[in-house]
Amino acid sequence: MRHSAFFLKPEEKEKNAAMVEWTEQERSIITNIFGNLDYEDVGSKALSRCLIVYPWTQRYFASFGNLYNAEAIKTNPNIAAHGTKVLHGLDRAVKNMDNIKATYAELSVLHSEKLHVDPDNFKLLADCLTIVIAAKLGSAFSPEIQAVPLKSAACATGEELWPLFMCVTSFQMKK
């Protein structure tokens, strides 16, 4: 498997995604991090940060109420609830690490066919999640831990997508 995934053909990416093999260390890093996360806190912070830092992502939340400014977003209960929901969705992948593609099949169709979310947005949310987790863990969020998703074959774009599960969700969409 070539590392520089940017140049992979679609059928190669497909093959790579099916070939996810986690080392024991990667499994334990991921389960440890998620095991110690407060999903409500981290979820709401990550989603509200995404809506503030990348305001165009608000397009998907028109029915969520007041998003007029950063304060409104940070205190919006619908956003907080949805952030928690997203983290629980990620939890499903953590509990099914050897079968992420199948685990996310339905969610992928939902995001693509019903919600019409541009897959680029998953990377934006993933970046915000990385930053929120980094702020929580401090220097314990080492470069080695930050690098874990990149080593996974499912991360066909070759980019850091923490958590990489978002990558698989968008991958399904590109078919």
Place this chain on the structure above:
Amino acid sequence: MTFGSAKDKEVVKAFWTKLAPKADDVGADALSRMLAVYPQTKTYFAHWKDLSPGSAPVKKHGKTVMGGVADAVGKIDDLTAGLLDLSELHAFTLRVDPANFKILSHNILVVLAIVFPNEFTPEVHVALDKFLGALSRALAEKYR
């Protein structure tokens, strides 16, 4: 390259005063993470003996990079003109693919979240993200 509103510039400059004393460490950590998490970036540093996180060449270069960022903060009102020389350096001598500026910027933001968990609020994050984006575009000006 014009960057942001007056408020954005205020936020960046204010945060920079907090960041400045730790700039060298932030630079070293950001660079370490970039090399570890995005191994394709190592191709630009094949001439270094040691590319591991926190190594001597990484620390030294992190300091150089943050010196450039400091310079940019001082020239925030006209980044294109201010970063002309650096742009020429990156375009003609270093020939760094500009996609990598985004990668390094991301890692700088991750380190800021670690070092300043309370001060690196979403409002500061967006201003800095915009600033680093404008800085990157100014650096890429001379490429073609």
